[in-house]
């Protein structure tokens with residue numbers, strides 16, 4: 001399927017990651033807007049047409065003209081206002097894709113003219129290297145063609161999981177926030193390695209390559225994490241001693257508590 005022109009309103013962390021992934025996938029007509037001229041300048045000289053509200057208060061309405069997919073990448077608090085602004089300028093048949101955490105479909109649809117197609121998307125930052133995971137939830141007015149175009153666009157950026165609206169905040173605690181948990185683990189493992197006497201650079205390299213190598217092996221072998229873990233964990237050996245400490249300290253409970261904290265915060269954002 002040939003993708004329509006795509007506008008990303010709010011080219012920050014996630015918006016720019018999506019644009020980089022789409023550019024690398026060969027998508028042609030891409031537009032981006034930001035609030036400040038300094039942020040828009042980061043796109044200068046590249047294939048994405050950028051405009052800043054600071055220079056042109058009409059930049060969002062101009063960016064959506066003729067766009068078939070409009071991705072709203074501003075913070076959750078600013079999303080309804082942005083949708084109200086662009087509603088009258090949307091091309092017929094355009095699909096709005098909201099990235100806002102904790103913002104269900106209903107208030108998004110209410111901020112737009114009746115019948116406008118709205119999809120909620122929960123990507124993560126590895127979309128930048130086309131290795132992302134994106135949860136998609138389809139709004140009430142979305143046509144099969146409209147949804148297929150959005151699935152196609154996010155499919156260029158990694159895995160796509162189709163979910164109910166209510167499940168989007170739950171997947172955001174896993175895949176949306178997940179890269180941060182991975183980096184936190186890398187930081188703590190590297191700290192522990194420094195505690196064992198290694199230079200920080202050596203510790204960081206060894207830890208990062210261990211995670212990357214373990215995942216590459218998982219991918220290449222088609223085995224389960226449990227069987228690969230067991231293969232490394234000889235009974236009574238050194239790995240078993242470390243795994244026993246993780247289990248005694250209830251690693252699984254700690255992770256469940258962390259995800260519950262993220263979900264509570266999504267609920268708080270939704271209630272605002």
Ligand SMILES: NC(=O)c1ccc[n+]([C@@H]2O[C@H](COP(=O)([O-])OP(=O)(O)OC[C@H]3O[C@@H](n4cnc5c(N)ncnc54)[C@H](OP(=O)(O)O)[C@@H]3O)[C@@H](O)[C@H]2O)c1
Pocket residue numbers: 009010011012013014015033034035036037039040053060073074075076078082099100101122123124125172176177
């Ligand atoms: N970061 C993640 O991994 C992640 C994951 C899942 C979902 N999300 C969701 O993605 C959205 C963006 O998050 P983020 O981390 O990318 O935020 P961010 O880095 O702060 O980016 C927001 C961008 O929006 C621009 N902006 C603000 N108001 C605007 C307006 N009215 N029109 C056009 N552009 C405007 C900002 O411009 P300036 O740069 O000039 O201020 C900035 O570039 C949020 O709704 C968040 O809930 C993020």
